[in-house]
Amino acid sequence: MSFTLAIVGRPNVGKSTLFNRLVGKRLALVDNQPGVTRDLREGEARLGDLRFTVIDTAGLEDATDDSLQGRMRRLTERAVDMADVCLFLIDARAGVTPVDEMFADILRKRSAHVFVAANKSEGFAADAGVIEAFGLGLGEPIRLSAEHGEGMNDLYSALMPLADQFTKRTESEAPETDVSLDEEDDTGIRKPTKSKPLQVAVVGRPNAGKSTLINKILGEDRLLTGPEAGITRDAISLQMDWDGLPVRIFDTAGMRKKAKVQDKVEKLSVSDGLRAVKFAEVVVVLLDAAIPFEQQDLRIADLAEREGRAVVVAVNKWDIENEKQQKLRDLKEAFDRLLPQLRGAPLITVSAKTGRGLDRLRAAVEKAYDVWNRRVTTAQLNRWLTGMLEAHPPPAPGGRRIKLRYMTQAKTRPPGFVVMCSHPDKMAESYSRYLVNGLREDFDMPGTPIRLTMRSQS
Ligand code: GDP
Ligand code: GDP
Helix, strand or coil: CCCEEEEECCCCCCHHHHHHHHHCCCEECCCCCCCCCCCCEEEEEEECCEEEEEEECCCCCCCCHHHHHHHHHHHHHHHHHHCCEEEEEEECCCCCCHHHHHHHHHHHHHCCCEEEEEECCCCHHHHHHHHHHHCCCCCCCEECECCCCECHHHHHHHHHHHHHHHHHHHHCCCCCCCCCCCCECCCCCECCCCCCCEEEEEECCCCCCHHHHHHHHHCCCCCCCCCCCCCCCCCEEEEEEECCEEEEEEECHHHHHHHHHHCCHHHHHHHHHHHHHHHCCEEEEEEECCCCCCHHHHHHHHHHHHCCCEEEEEEECHHHCCCHHHHHHHHHHHHHHHCHHHCCCCEEECCCCCCCCHHHHHHHHHHHHHHHCCCCCHHHHHHHHHHHHHHCCCCCHHHCCCCEEEEEEEECCCCEEEEEECCHHHCCHHHHHHHHHHHHHHCCCCCCCCEEEEECCC
């Protein structure tokens, strides 16, 4: 059993072209299946050694303008509900449009696994569009050219771990689902019956205590733990109630066995973590107090930041620390020095074994999630920007001062801001950093990456 991928996006971005490339002639008609609209096509895709089902939301071109948005939305929602994974296509040449933003919103709310692909990426003309696609907060965009068959390797690399995961999932007992698929509203669209659980990944080196931590939260010994690295079963996700907070926790232990055998521990742990990070809204980086901030820890924390996830750092096995005060000072110092990109992320000391500190960890996770979703009004931002400019005027390269005209928050998850200015290309990194740090402090946004883009008004 494999997985189902839905290709979604507005008309003309290249969905059918990609569908045809993946499916070739292996096309199945879906319109004779109950509950499936004629606008959806389904086919058996081949990509390298992967076999999966692909759904295409084509057939919208003939829609009249005023009905188009509604139909696109309904169709997309239906495809998303039918699929395990969504591939959200944008046109890299056109950049991110308001309709794309609408799609991104649907996907964030409805789909657990989303990849963004910037199609029509052949050649340089597409670079700006690819960068804009980053701003959707759905992870790093895959550069594709469906027409020329470019980027198919990257698509393969993105999907391959999922194929693993879905195969494993069906082999072991099916996990409980958070969405009931048999309840339909009057429009025939499936609706989630519960509020979506917060998606948390617990990442860290083997033996950091990930399984112990998850067990403690779960309140029963559902995961195997032990002193040997690699004893835990495959990577799984579990939905649970963490003192009133519904969460789905991704554990990433599964790759460790392979890692040991192949003696590529570091490399595999990172790709393993990558998978969990992709699924997560909040990433808990679990460190072992005895050996914190090792290379692997740093890489995974950096990855979480680059992927735009909310991050909480938890230092485990605090029960066996003697010099707690001194140790905490050392940890904070090391954190600021080694992970400056995560400045402001909470550092929580815990004992997965005794349960001490887990209530603080829970609070930090919830807060990081809220901050990640926060929206600051344009009025507030511009008042703030005026103050920042007065306190510390922007640089004047070649004697001409760069003018920062106004700013707005373009997105959330994580928060992304756009500053309209003259000569954005000449703006010094250090000034952007000054603004980002200021935003973080003045609007109380710890534990979340903040994106800031300078743009010229044109
Ligand atoms: P859909 O409406 O999203 O299914 O889009 P189509 O697959 O019908 O493609 C829309 C247009 O974009 C067609 O003219 C395609 O030939 C073109 N197109 C699709 N993929 C690419 C690509 O990778 N590069 C370029 N330059 N054009 C493409
Ligand atoms: P994982 O590989 O990250 O899933 O780590 P495990 O949960 O399997 O834990 C590895 C080892 O560390 C086991 O022997 C645990 O009992 C031990 N351990 C985990 N958490 C704690 C803790 O908070 N305190 C102490 N003293 N030991 C712990």
